[in-house]
Amino acid sequence: xxxxxxxxxxxxxxxxxxPVWIIMEWAVFLVQVSVYGVMISQLVTGIDNYFQFYxxxxxxxxxxxxxxxxxxxxVEHAHEGRLPYLLSLPISRTKLFMSIALQGGAELALMLAVxxxxxxxxIGNLTWVSAVACxxxxxxxxxxxxxxxxxxxxxxxxxxxxxxxxxxxxxTIIIRFSTVLYPFIFLPPQYASVALFSPLTYGSDLxxxxxxxxxxxxxxPYYAVAVxxxxxxxxxxxxxxxxxxxxxxxxxx
Amino acid sequence: xxxxxxxxxxxQYGKTYALKNLDFxxxxxxxxxxxxPNGSGKTTLLLILATVLKPTSGQAKVMDxxxxxxxxxVRKILGIAFQEARGFWRHKPADILRFHASVCGVPKARxxxxxxxxxxxxxxxxxxxxxxxxxxxxxxxxxxxxxxFVQRPKFAILDEPTSQVDLRGKRKIWAQILKLREExxxxxxATNEVREAEYLADRVTVLDEGKFVVCDTVRQLKDSIIxxxxxxxxxxxxxxxxxxxxxxxxxxxxxxxxxGANRFKAYVSMAESWVPRMxxxxxQNKARILSIRITExxxxxxxxxxxxxxxxxxxx
Numbered sequence: 001x002x003x004x005x006x007x008x009x010x011x012x013x014x015x016x017x018x019p020v021w022i023i024m025e026w027a028v029f030l031v032q033v034s035v036y037g038v039m040i041s042q043l044v045t046g047i048d049n050y051f052q053f054y055x056x057x058x059x060x061x062x063x064x065x066x067x068x069x070x071x072x073x074x075v076e077h078a079h080e081g082r083l084p085y086l087l088s089l090p091i092s093r094t095k096l097f098m099s100i101a102l103q104g105g106a107e108l109a110l111m112l113a114v115x116x117x118x119x120x121x122x123i124g125n126l127t128w129v130s131a132v133a134c135x136x137x138x139x140x141x142x143x144x145x146x147x148x149x150x151x152x153x154x155x156x157x158x159x160x161x162x163x164x165x166x167x168x169x170x171x172t173i174i175i176r177f178s179t180v181l182y183p184f185i186f187l188p189p190q191y192a193s194v195a196l197f198s199p200l201t202y203g204s205d206l207x208x209x210x211x212x213x214x215x216x217x218x219x220x221p222y223y224a225v226a227v228x229x230x231x232x233x234x235x236x237x238x239x240x241x242x243x244x245x246x247x248x249x250x251x252x253x
Numbered sequence: 254x255x256x257x258x259x260x261x262x263x264x265q266y267g268k269t270y271a272l273k274n275l276d277f278x279x280x281x282x283x284x285x286x287x288x289x290p291n292g293s294g295k296t297t298l299l300l301i302l303a304t305v306l307k308p309t310s311g312q313a314k315v316m317d318x319x320x321x322x323x324x325x326x327v328r329k330i331l332g333i334a335f336q337e338a339r340g341f342w343r344h345k346p347a348d349i350l351r352f353h354a355s356v357c358g359v360p361k362a363r364x365x366x367x368x369x370x371x372x373x374x375x376x377x378x379x380x381x382x383x384x385x386x387x388x389x390x391x392x393x394x395x396x397x398x399x400x401x402f403v404q405r406p407k408f409a410i411l412d413e414p415t416s417q418v419d420l421r422g423k424r425k426i427w428a429q430i431l432k433l434r435e436e437x438x439x440x441x442x443a444t445n446e447v448r449e450a451e452y453l454a455d456r457v458t459v460l461d462e463g464k465f466v467v468c469d470t471v472r473q474l475k476d477s478i479i480x481x482x483x484x485x486x487x488x489x490x491x492x493x494x495x496x497x498x499x500x501x502x503x504x505x506x507x508x509x510x511x512x513g514a515n516r517f518k519a520y521v522s523m524a525e526s527w528v529p530r531m532x533x534x535x536x537q538n539k540a541r542i543l544s545i546r547i548t549e550x551x552x553x554x555x556x557x558x559x560x561x562x563x564x565x566x567x568x569x
Contacts, residue, residue, distance in 0.1 A: 006356055007356070010348075010352045014343050014344065080339055081339030082340025082341065083340075084305045087304070088328060088331075088332075089328065089356050090325070090328040090329040090357060091356070092325045
């Protein structure tokens, strides 16, 4: 276990010396909430206090970005030649993948620290219980998204440019066609039918439910939990199997 | 027990064989050099032994541990220096080595001293706090191999350890490799530099197109080329015909050519036993030897002899 923590810390400390990237993300969040969030909430009618809805949406988007970054990071490691080195270290494959997941989790936790605190303050629900429940829901979503990116990694072994293009395009669709910024019941039918396939729809509605938003605006939480569980388990499992087979060259034969 | 043993080891990419039915062994505490041109399967073999790649079929064992079913145990006793040092762009050499040493279980008490000594020896001490991405190609390569010298594994795998390194650096790396062997490590080196192979190898395995060609000591490989040694002679004599005839009758003579008035070129096997016989003949015939030059075959010639192809275009 010490080696797992060493692996996590080796990379993580680079992010913190100095933590420019993290501070920039926090700053972008604060500006977006305080300027754009305030403006847009004046324009949106039909939802009580859209400002709060929007702030949670931003937190979901940060979660999505970080999780997809973790999945992509692993693929980049393979391309940069770092993965063979990691695979040669005296650590079991399970622990190696665990360290990658932990690193992603730690980065996500760091990245969310300020946005989530601010969002809970805006909602007026800054308690340990709501914070912990919210973090769990976001991590749940994060695992699913990271798994999705890993599952697509087989494309990167054919062409990293194609992988980047597909992942970027897919990310745009997943965010836009979801309930991250608009409640499901207000979506036009065509838009809503696509949003049903976005994991962010379920992740964001589950998070909002935990934070006490009006359940009539949101997806059924049982569906949300079921979809997120299925997504996390299937994509992470598939991703790990694919990665192992591709990286270690088993599939190639 | 062999340090490394492979049986019918095969690695296939689609229809292409990177390795085909490879059987080979390395003794404990031996330096084995894999010699072959690019694409001969050297790196694939190293990566399979390092458990980074899985074989398509066949078996490979390191210190009696199967690389597929006991891969974590194998990784605990080996260290690998890759052909190209990549991947830690934003880390510093000293940090990279410290991390590597800690993950590989180098005792904390020895870690800093070892790292300092290796960095100084390989002339990386001044660059220890530079970011990896700012290192030169040679420095990055020396850092890659430094990991092995800090780790001091029981089984060390080195993929082209001195490519991109200048001659001075090469000598330092070679000295460290020999020191590692003195401490009891078994070492497998892949290279296409014949000088490196000749300097370091206890035995050389020649690979070509993923297949095993031959394995022996450098001396034996060279001696296996019939007529591979060339002895150039200049003799002060009036009767060149008698001398030429006598020389051609010495055991091991393949061909004698007369390349000038008193100059001969003899293609012989094992010049070390041929030359004393030649001097006896000259003495008996009152012929004075004015000059003598012996050229033995290089590992390039060995490769050419066994495969019919040149090892490396630039070494021609």
